[in-house]
Amino acid sequence: MIRDWRLEISQKNDIGSYRQHFNLSTFQPFNVPTMNSLYHKYKSHYRDNLNLAIPVVISQLGHILVQTADTIIVGHFAGTVSLAAVSLAGGIFSVMMVIGIGISYGITPLIAQHNGRNSYAECGRLLSNSLFINVISGIVLFTITFFGAEFLLDHLHQTPAVVRQARPFLVLLGLSVIPMMVFNTFKQFAEGLGFTKQAMSISIWGNLLNICLGIIFVKGLFGISPMGVKGVGYSTLIDRTVMAVVMTLYVFRSINFKKYLKDYVITNIDRLRCLQILRIGVPVALQYTFEISAFSAAAIIIGTIGYHEQAAHQVAMNMAAITYMMASGLSAAAAIKSGNYFGNNEHQQLRHSAISSYHIVLVFMCFTAFVFTVFNHLLPWMYTSDRVVINIAAQLLIIAAIFQLFDGTQVVGLGILRGMGDVNIPTLITFLAYWVVGLPIGYVLGLKMHFGVQGVWYGLVLGLMVSSILLFFRFQFISKTHRDKTVLIMAKD
Numbered sequence: 001m002i003r004d005w006r007l008e009i010s011q012k013n014d015i016g017s018y019r020q021h022f023n024l025s026t027f028q029p030f031n032v033p034t035m036n037s038l039y040h041k042y043k044s045h046y047r048d049n050l051n052l053a054i055p056v057v058i059s060q061l062g063h064i065l066v067q068t069a070d071t072i073i074v075g076h077f078a079g080t081v082s083l084a085a086v087s088l089a090g091g092i093f094s095v096m097m098v099i100g101i102g103i104s105y106g107i108t109p110l111i112a113q114h115n116g117r118n119s120y121a122e123c124g125r126l127l128s129n130s131l132f133i134n135v136i137s138g139i140v141l142f143t144i145t146f147f148g149a150e151f152l153l154d155h156l157h158q159t160p161a162v163v164r165q166a167r168p169f170l171v172l173l174g175l176s177v178i179p180m181m182v183f184n185t186f187k188q189f190a191e192g193l194g195f196t197k198q199a200m201s202i203s204i205w206g207n208l209l210n211i212c213l214g215i216i217f218v219k220g221l222f223g224i225s226p227m228g229v230k231g232v233g234y235s236t237l238i239d240r241t242v243m244a245v246v247m248t249l250y251v252f253r254s255i256n257f258k259k260y261l262k263d264y265v266i267t268n269i270d271r272l273r274c275l276q277i278l279r280i281g282v283p284v285a286l287q288y289t290f291e292i293s294a295f296s297a298a299a300i301i302i303g304t305i306g307y308h309e310q311a312a313h314q315v316a317m318n319m320a321a322i323t324y325m326m327a328s329g330l331s332a333a334a335a336i337k338s339g340n341y342f343g344n345n346e347h348q349q350l351r352h353s354a355i356s357s358y359h360i361v362l363v364f365m366c367f368t369a370f371v372f373t374v375f376n377h378l379l380p381w382m383y384t385s386d387r388v389v390i391n392i393a394a395q396l397l398i399i400a401a402i403f404q405l406f407d408g409t410q411v412v413g414l415g416i417l418r419g420m421g422d423v424n425i426p427t428l429i430t431f432l433a434y435w436v437v438g439l440p441i442g443y444v445l446g447l448k449m450h451f452g453v454q455g456v457w458y459g460l461v462l463g464l465m466v467s468s469i470l471l472f473f474r475f476q477f478i479s480k481t482h483r484d485k486t487v488l489i490m491a492k493d
Contacts (some may be wrong), residue, residue: 009296045349045356049333053360055196059187059203069207071318073214073232075311075384082229083384084307085171085313087167091231091299092152093173095142098288100177103137104184106130106281108332109419110338123193124264129273131185131266133281138181145174159307165229171431172233179237179244187250192336193260198250202243210239274275283423287414287430294434294463298456301443312392315383320400320407323368327408330361331415338419351479354416358409365408369401376401392453399457406464413471422478429470438463 071090094273107130114122130271153170155164187199216224217231225354227234295317304312334357341350372379376397380390410433417426445451451458 020476041352045337045353046360049330049337049357049360051195052196052331052336053333055200056332057189057326059196059199059329062413067423068318068322069214069232071314072383073211073218074229075315076378079384080311080384080389081159081161081307082165083311083314083389084159084162084303085169085229085312086232087290087299087317088162088303089166089173090314090339091143091296092148093170095293095296096145096174096177097180098292099285100116100134100137100181101184102285102288103278103281104134104181104188105284105302105332105335105418106133106277106279107185107187107284108192109280109335109421110276111189112336112339112419115193117118120259121263123189123260124262125268126273126277127185127189127261128264128266128268129270130189130277131182132269133186133274133277134181135178138178141181142174142483145177159303162303162307162310170232172230172237176237176240179241182244183240183247186247190247190251191332192255193257194336195256198254199247202246202250206239206243209242210235213238262392266285280418280423283427284414284418286427288421290427290430290434291467294414294439295460297439298442298460300350301446301456302453305446305452305490308386308388309392311378311384311386311389312396313453315380315389315393316384316396316400319372319379319397323365324411325409327361327365327411328415330357330364330408331358333415334412335415335419338416338423342420347479350420354475354479357416358383359411361408362405365404369404372397372401372404395454396457399454399461403457403461403464404466406461408470410464410468413475416475417471417478420478422474425474426471428473430467433467433470434463437466489492 042385071086107126110126112122114120115128128477153167172360181200187437188198190196197230213214213235214232216222217227218229219231220227229473251263299310299313299317302313334354337353337357338350341347341353376394379397380393383393414426414430417423438459438461440459441462442456443457445455449455
């Protein structure tokens with residue numbers, strides 16, 4: 001072969017002609033897509049999805065950064081027992097919070113679909129019904145939290161000192177659910193219409209307010225007595241109330257929403273519209289509940305091992321939760337885009353948009369996994385100076401680096417399917433993945449086989465992996481089935 005090339009060069013004596021015959025830059029030994037070809041194939045969807053997702057990601061971060069700020073402030077100014085109390089109360093409250101977030105998501109795909117059909121008045125009617133549902137849900141969730149705090153905390157076999165501090169903090173968190181639900185009502189309404197930046201700005205300023213008030217209340221500044229864990233409870237309640245007021249004023253005063261709210265009446269409550277919202281919101285709430293409650297149950301299981309392990313779990317889980325909420329922002333954007341394409345029967349665009357969302361979340365989660373692995377001993381210092389807690393948390397961050405990939409892809413899969421109107425089977429998948437696979441295996445590995453807190457986390461990794469794989473298969477099945485049905489209907493017409 002080499003001899004043939006030399007002969008050709010000598011005969012033609014023309015390097016330019018030789019390059020036309022054999023060009024290494026275009027030589028492909030295998031017929032596989034290159035990174036460059038993949039990028040150009042999905043380039044427009046990467047851009048559109050990121051433009052929509054980035055503000056949503058930042059506003060989604062607002063929910064978890066409140067808990068992050070609480071954890072950091074308490075860890076540095078109140079001690080390890082107080083940090084364990086935040087872990088215990090935060091784990092229980094997370095279930096209430098994600099139920100509320102899930103229910104509030106019920107309006108977003110409907111708003112996106114009606115806006116695509118230019119049914120502007122219907123968007124306003126859906127808003128009044130969503131507000132009604134979310135306020136009632138917030139009151140119910142607070143009631144459950146208030147009475148559950150008294151009963152549940154006394155029957156979880158936790159350290160008594162931790163329980164004493166967790167109880168008042170949990171009640172304050174429960175009360176903050178009501179303004180959080182009001183904020184989410186108008187946030188999801190605006191995001192369903194493609195206006196995502198205002199909620200992002202409000203979330204940023206709200207978290208700055210929460211941090212400042214938390215430090216003042218916990219440490220006791222400006223003549224205020226130190227409040228300990230209760231201080232971050234009060235700061236969270238004030239923060240969420242202010243955010244709810246500002247978001248409400250934005251929607252009602254902004255010119256962007258005038259045509260949608262022209263005939264808006266807050267008392268225009270309709271049973272059928274409420275059912276429409278709940279048919280999406282309730283399954284989504286269950287999806288989040290099955291996952292987050294599994295992690296909350298893991299925190300309780302770990303609490304029976306020891307309060308150092310529980311505090312370390314809180315540190316590592318909080319960092320993992322930050323990346324999860326960012327991925328859930330990508331999921332919310334994926335739901336909006338897939339809902340638009342699904343409603344317009346643009347199946348090829350839907351698949352490209354969905355696959356591009358998977359690409360984005362995988363790249364992002366690979367980056368966070370790298371950060372968790374490289375800086376696993378450094379990151380916990382942000383939360384506490386207790387060396388025992390830091391060493392345990394460093395080990396957990398290595399495991400967290402593994403489940404980042406599965407966590408990101410499963411939440412994006414849920415968003416894509418939600419936009420396509422498929423919520424019931426994904427709900428069953430999440431239940432099986434976390435409560436039949438993940439948590440039981442984690443319990444056996446952690447307590448029965450004495451792997452400790454790491455064993456519990458190994459079980460959670462398996463649950464996330466099962467959920468991620470099954471949801472991707474579900475997307476493939478639903479997208480192809482709906483495409484074939486649409487083609488059949490068009491052929492008959």
